[in-house]
Amino acid sequence: MRPVIQFQPRPGILDLGWGHPRPELLPVETWARAATRAARHFGGQALTYGYATGPAPLLEWLSAHLNRLEGGGTAPEQTFVTGGASHGLALVTQVLAAPGDTVLVDSPTYHLAFRILADRGVSVAAAPEGLDPASLTTRLRTLRASGHRVPMLYLVPTFGNPTGLSLPDARRAELISVARAESLTIVEDDTYRELCYDGTAPASLWRLAGGAPVVRLGSFAKTVAPGLRLGWINADPAVIGALAALGYVDSGGGVNHSVAMQMAAFGDAGWYDDHLAFVRGQYRAQRDALAGALGVSAPAGGWFLWLPMPAGLLPAAEARGVSFVPGTRFYADGTSGTTRVRLSFSHLSPADLRRAAERLTAAVRP
Amino acid sequence: MRPVIQFQPRPGILDLGWGHPRPELLPVETWARAATRAARHFGGQALTYGYATGPAPLLEWLSAHLNRLEGGGTAPEQTFVTGGASHGLALVTQVLAAPGDTVLVDSPTYHLAFRILADRGVSVAAAPEGLDPASLTTRLRTLRASGHRVPMLYLVPTFGNPTGLSLPDARRAELISVARAESLTIVEDDTYRELCYDGTAPASLWRLAGGAPVVRLGSFAKTVAPGLRLGWINADPAVIGALAALGYVDSGGGVNHSVAMQMAAFGDAGWYDDHLAFVRGQYRAQRDALAGALGVSAPAGGWFLWLPMPAGLLPAAEARGVSFVPGTRFYADGTSGTTRVRLSFSHLSPADLRRAAERLTAAVRP
Numbered sequence: 001m002r003p004v005i006q007f008q009p010r011p012g013i014l015d016l017g018w019g020h021p022r023p024e025l026l027p028v029e030t031w032a033r034a035a036t037r038a039a040r041h042f043g044g045q046a047l048t049y050g051y052a053t054g055p056a057p058l059l060e061w062l063s064a065h066l067n068r069l070e071g072g073g074t075a076p077e078q079t080f081v082t083g084g085a086s087h088g089l090a091l092v093t094q095v096l097a098a099p100g101d102t103v104l105v106d107s108p109t110y111h112l113a114f115r116i117l118a119d120r121g122v123s124v125a126a127a128p129e130g131l132d133p134a135s136l137t138t139r140l141r142t143l144r145a146s147g148h149r150v151p152m153l154y155l156v157p158t159f160g161n162p163t164g165l166s167l168p169d170a171r172r173a174e175l176i177s178v179a180r181a182e183s184l185t186i187v188e189d190d191t192y193r194e195l196c197y198d199g200t201a202p203a204s205l206w207r208l209a210g211g212a213p214v215v216r217l218g219s220f221a222k223t224v225a226p227g228l229r230l231g232w233i234n235a236d237p238a239v240i241g242a243l244a245a246l247g248y249v250d251s252g253g254g255v256n257h258s259v260a261m262q263m264a265a266f267g268d269a270g271w272y273d274d275h276l277a278f279v280r281g282q283y284r285a286q287r288d289a290l291a292g293a294l295g296v297s298a299p300a301g302g303w304f305l306w307l308p309m310p311a312g313l314l315p316a317a318e319a320r321g322v323s324f325v326p327g328t329r330f331y332a333d334g335t336s337g338t339t340r341v342r343l344s345f346s347h348l349s350p351a352d353l354r355r356a357a358e359r360l361t362a363a364v365r366p
Numbered sequence: 367m368r369p370v371i372q373f374q375p376r377p378g379i380l381d382l383g384w385g386h387p388r389p390e391l392l393p394v395e396t397w398a399r400a401a402t403r404a405a406r407h408f409g410g411q412a413l414t415y416g417y418a419t420g421p422a423p424l425l426e427w428l429s430a431h432l433n434r435l436e437g438g439g440t441a442p443e444q445t446f447v448t449g450g451a452s453h454g455l456a457l458v459t460q461v462l463a464a465p466g467d468t469v470l471v472d473s474p475t476y477h478l479a480f481r482i483l484a485d486r487g488v489s490v491a492a493a494p495e496g497l498d499p500a501s502l503t504t505r506l507r508t509l510r511a512s513g514h515r516v517p518m519l520y521l522v523p524t525f526g527n528p529t530g531l532s533l534p535d536a537r538r539a540e541l542i543s544v545a546r547a548e549s550l551t552i553v554e555d556d557t558y559r560e561l562c563y564d565g566t567a568p569a570s571l572w573r574l575a576g577g578a579p580v581v582r583l584g585s586f587a588k589t590v591a592p593g594l595r596l597g598w599i600n601a602d603p604a605v606i607g608a609l610a611a612l613g614y615v616d617s618g619g620g621v622n623h624s625v626a627m628q629m630a631a632f633g634d635a636g637w638y639d640d641h642l643a644f645v646r647g648q649y650r651a652q653r654d655a656l657a658g659a660l661g662v663s664a665p666a667g668g669w670f671l672w673l674p675m676p677a678g679l680l681p682a683a684e685a686r687g688v689s690f691v692p693g694t695r696f697y698a699d700g701t702s703g704t705t706r707v708r709l710s711f712s713h714l715s716p717a718d719l720r721r722a723a724e725r726l727t728a729a730v731r732p
Binding site for chain 2: 002028045046055059098114115228248254
């Protein structure tokens with residue numbers, strides 16, 4: 001059997017390694033209705049070559065939605081539709097960095113970002129853990145003094161991958177000040193903002209800075225469905241213009257036009273808000289099931305727990321029928337994080353998460 | 367008004383410059399049915415992270431379809447799903463070429479390919495017009511002798527853009543021999559193969575070579591709808607593996623999973639074959655309307671006429687209410703082709719094409 005999807009089950013293993021949505025939460029019927037609605041509302045305009053930055057109906061619904069969420073700060077002209085946040089990172093790196101450059105990344109951070117950056121031919125350097133402004137400035141100046149061009153810093157500051165935690169508000173302001181003073185672009189991966197379970201999410205770097213020097217990556221992968229391959233970049237119009245001028249974006253008429261038009265129909269009908277409320281409740285219950293069973297504190301949003309665990313636990317855990325991603329994967333050096341693990345609560349039901357927690361606890365204290 | 371689509375009408379101008387489908391021919395209702403069918407058949411598997419090379423239902427339907435069309439030659443394992451042919455060219459260039467390399471391109475050829483290649487940081491060099499094997503070998507060896515790495519040659523050999531013409535069969539075999547002898551990869555943009563109006567299309571380079579040294583780019587943009595941003599690459603498994611290993615492809619779970627699953631449903635239902643038969647008849651009529659009104663011979667397939675015209679005709683043509691793309695745009699040097707123009711018959715109705723032909727004739731002989 002050839003594979004259909006990325007997830008491959010392993011017999012007997014409850015796998016907390018996958019940052020994937022729980023299949024039952026995907027909006028299968030509603031998305032088919034959105035396709036019908038897009039056909040009725042937009043006709044052939046939903047299927048021909050689209051406008052390079054994204055079609056007006058999506059740019060307008062999305063910026064209004066973000067402005068309701070954040071109290072303003074995003075115009076359609078500051079928005080470019082992508083094939084998801086990871087595609088957004090690839091595109092932003094293509095226009096902001098050149099092969100041979102060095103890109104700073106948060107420590108720890110989303111592990112596949114390292115490969116996306118490497119594909120552009122840039123070197124990846126870890127920013128000081130915690131992003132203390134003085135240490136960050138020193139790291140940046142040291143790299144530059146030794147001849148490295150360092151155009152950007154990548155991080156997931158809100159309900160982050162892998163930690164589930166958020167950069168404190170005061171640190172956000174300091175980070176923007178450093179970026180301004182040092183001519184560094186901050187690439188803010190804001191994928192998890194809307195998966196907030198207690199209260200509200202911290203203000204985005206994008207909103208706090210009022211645009212540059214921040215570029216924000218957004219995605220519909222976690223709020224609606226990853227298979228849609230739809231997300232966006234918020235950036236100042238010069239960056240948006242550079243993205244729209246890429247040859248394959250111009251040639252293709254935008255990146256994912258028909259899905260963008262379907263999302264505009266889905267959003268305009270109110271189905272986005274309904275679905276988000278539904279998945280928030282479900283993921284909150286999943287989070288509570290896993291964090292409760294493990295007796296750890298629950299992150300306020302996102303999909304992950306980031307926990308201290310004995311180094312080298314994975315084989316013993318898998319022998320008990322549970323798996324996870326080892327912490328080392330999330331550090332650019334590949335060696336830090338030996339006593340940390342990332343547990344995802346996005347993919348399994350509360351009952352399975354409780355069973356997984358029992359197995360993990362048994363592996364830690366056999 | 368913010369733009370929704372790439373096409374922007376110009377008052378009073380019948381524009382033969384746009385290589386876009388005629389809006390009335392887009393399968394608006396059938397595509398909405400395909401979305402519903404994909405939801406019913408595949409459920410959540412249509413919406414989650416997909417398999418990196420593309421989902422089995424599409425790879426299997428597509429390779430069976432290509433094998434019916436070509437009498438064999440394409441396996442699912444030789445296929446990678448892309449966001450269209452131009453995205454395919456960007457991806458192939460990323461894995462086959464490095465910044466600083468030189469890429470050979472046919473003369474004339476698809477003009478936006480120049481920008482897609484330039485975005486990878488490679489230089490573009492024109493292959494000898496007509497691709498005579500001795501001249502091509504000399505050009506290649508001269509470039510390499512002067513220190514250029516030349517990994518690939520790009521061309522649109524079948525019902526090509528801009529010419530509408532096809533590379534003769536004998537020249538195809540010679541080209542493959544040169545590529546084998548000189549370790550050159552041929553990137554065959556095969557976008558127009560199925561838009562064939564008289565008899566059958568010439569055998570593809572991919573089929574003739576039996577795989578390497580050819581990489582083929584295919585697309586659903588012309589046969590179904592460009593807004594879907596869906597196409598494919600045929601290549602040997604080593605190239606497919608390199609594509610699947612790209613960070614953003616792995617992170618995203620394939621390039622355009624949900625649309626790929628919808629296309630699998632569309633193909634499996636027989637709607638692809640029905641729609642192709644329909645658009646073939648329509649584009650044949652459009653071709654006949656334009657070629658007949660201009661009194662020129664009709665190309666056997668594709669979307670374009672490539673005609674000799676007086677140099678500098680565009681302003682006089684636009685003053686008469688007709689436009690086109692000047693021939694110089696399709697040459698890497700930007701200066702050849704002054705007495706050629708590309709006329710697209712894809713976008714306008716037969717009646718409008720006849721009117722456009724009248725205006726063009728009047729501009730040539732005022």
